[in-house]
Amino acid sequence: MTAYESEAAATIRRLEAARLDAMCNRDLAALDAILATEFRYTHSDGSIDGKEDLRRRVAGDDVRYRDGRIAEVEVRVHGDLATGHGRLQLTVEVGPDAYRLDNRTLSVWIRRDGSWQLLAVASTPLRPVAPEREATP
Numbered sequence: 001m002t003a004y005e006s007e008a009a010a011t012i013r014r015l016e017a018a019r020l021d022a023m024c025n026r027d028l029a030a031l032d033a034i035l036a037t038e039f040r041y042t043h044s045d046g047s048i049d050g051k052e053d054l055r056r057r058v059a060g061d062d063v064r065y066r067d068g069r070i071a072e073v074e075v076r077v078h079g080d081l082a083t084g085h086g087r088l089q090l091t092v093e094v095g096p097d098a099y100r101l102d103n104r105t106l107s108v109w110i111r112r113d114g115s116w117q118l119l120a121v122a123s124t125p126l127r128p129v130a131p132e133r134e135a136t137p
Contacts, residue, residue, distance in 0.1 A: 009075035011116055012084055012109055019118065020068040020090070023058050031058060036110060036117040044103050044123040064093040070105070080111040088123060102126045 001009075015034055022030035031054070039051040049057065057063050073086035084107040092099045101123075108120040 005077040008077045008082060008111070008116070012075045012082055012107075013073045015109075015116055015118070016070045016073055016084060016086060016107065020065075020070050020088070023054075023065045024068045024090075026058055028055055028059055031055065034118055036112075036119050039118055040120045042120070042122040044101065044125045062094065066091040066093065082109040082111075082116070083107065084109065087126070 018030060019034045021027070022034065035051045035054070037051060039054070041049045041054055043049070058065070068088070068090040071087050071089070073084050075082055075084045084105070086105050086107070088101065088103045088105045090101045090103075092101060103123045103125050105124075106122045107118060109116050110119050111117075
């Protein structure tokens with residue numbers, strides 16, 4: 001790994017954590033600095049938010065993000081583009097209900113004017129896969 005790739009990977013890991021902190025703390029200014037204008041978030045339920053959709057969700061009263069943690073982030077840098085694979089653990093409160101997420105994430109980053117911005121995130125739940133039918137002896 002080159003020095004540029006190492007530095008970029010460290011920056012992206014820091015930004016992944018900062019994005020999650022911004023969502024949990026409702027820090028829209030920090031979120032704006034991280035998200036690209038054309039940002040897309042594919043949630044684990046298959047719904048898709050753009051940057052403004054996510055901003056409204058974070059700022060609104062219907063959904064709260066809490067106790068977020070991103071770990072196991074593996075970053076691959078390809079010039080001014082990078083991907084990150086990580087594990088997201090997060091509590092999402094929707095009305096009176098709270099959901100503890102344990103997801104794998106794929107993020108896509110772009111470097112513009114010397115700064116990294118998040119283009120897209122896709123989230124997939126981690127859960128045991130049940131067999132479709134019982135095995136026969």
